[in-house]
Amino acid sequence: MTTILVVDDDPTVREVVSRYLSRDGHQVMERSNGVDGLYAALSESPDLVVLDLMMPGMNGLAVCRELRRHSAVPVIMLTALGEESDRVVGLEYGADDYVTKPFSPRELALRVAGVLRRSRHDHMPAPVSPAPVGATVDGDLRIDAAARSVTRGGTALQLTVREFDLLTFFLAHRGQVFSRSELMERVWGWTFGDESTVTVHVRRLREKIEPDPANPRRVVTVWGVGYRYDETS
Incomplete structure (x- = not known):
């Protein structure tokens, strides 16, 4: 049984969710x-935090x-703010x-199921290049799909579920260009939504796997198309 932590100051929202x-x-x-939510997330090790x-x-x-400093537990943010900039800030924070809000509780339940599914070992792209069994290597970057772990120069990287899915998709399609809408659909199964989500996750991924994220x-x-993964080795 999976454990979900719901953190909200509105008792009605907590009850419904x-x-x-x-x-x-x-x-x-x-x-x-x-x-209290942060303490529970760090001490109780839930499978996902709402x-x-x-x-x-x-x-x-x-x-x-603060949670992202210690854990890669999946987080779904509830927000009453509708501006794109507010949603992007939440993604940038991890x-x-x-x-x-207001949201359909059933929609939230489906989002939870989707994120949990990706956080396990379901639907993981398989490595496509010669590498140690269960791993893909590109220069100092090593991705172990079975363990859902990534290291750079021997140092473990804390990738979120969506960052890991994005990285493994790129690795499985090296040299191919994908638009933001294509990445949304093919990586996360979204046929609609805010494409700035992809921009944020790409930026966060670069901060972790690139020696110089600015370059x-x-x-x-x-430019004008999307993103491509280039091998460094």
Whole structure:
């Protein structure tokens, strides 16, 4: 049974979300503020965190930023803010997905199922180049698909679920150019949504796998088209 942590200062939201997730067979923990939510996320090791953005005291962005220093647990952000810039900020702080309030609890449950599915070993692209068994190597970068782990120069990298999926997709299609809409659909199965999500995840991925993120050598931009992965070795 998977454990979901729901952090929201609104008791009604917590109740509704918990009820729907429980119906799907998840064990649900609830916390009403950011400080308690962060402590629970770090001490109880849930499989996924549903995190409200706007909370008094320690808000969702602060929780997500601090959580990302210690854990790659998937995070779905709940936000009442509809502006693109607000959603992008949440992604930049390390959220894997977001749902805008008011939302359908069933939609949230489906998003949770999708993120959990990707965080396990389902639908993982297989390495396509010669490499040690179960791993893909590109220069100082080593990706172990079975363990869902990535190291650069021997140092472990903390990639989120969506960052890992994006990296393995790029590696399986080296040298091919993909638009943002193609990446949304082929990597995460989204046929609609905000394409700036892809831009944010590419930026975050570059910060972790590129020696110089400002001048990327692996995930390169093809202006007017999209992105391409170039081997460095």
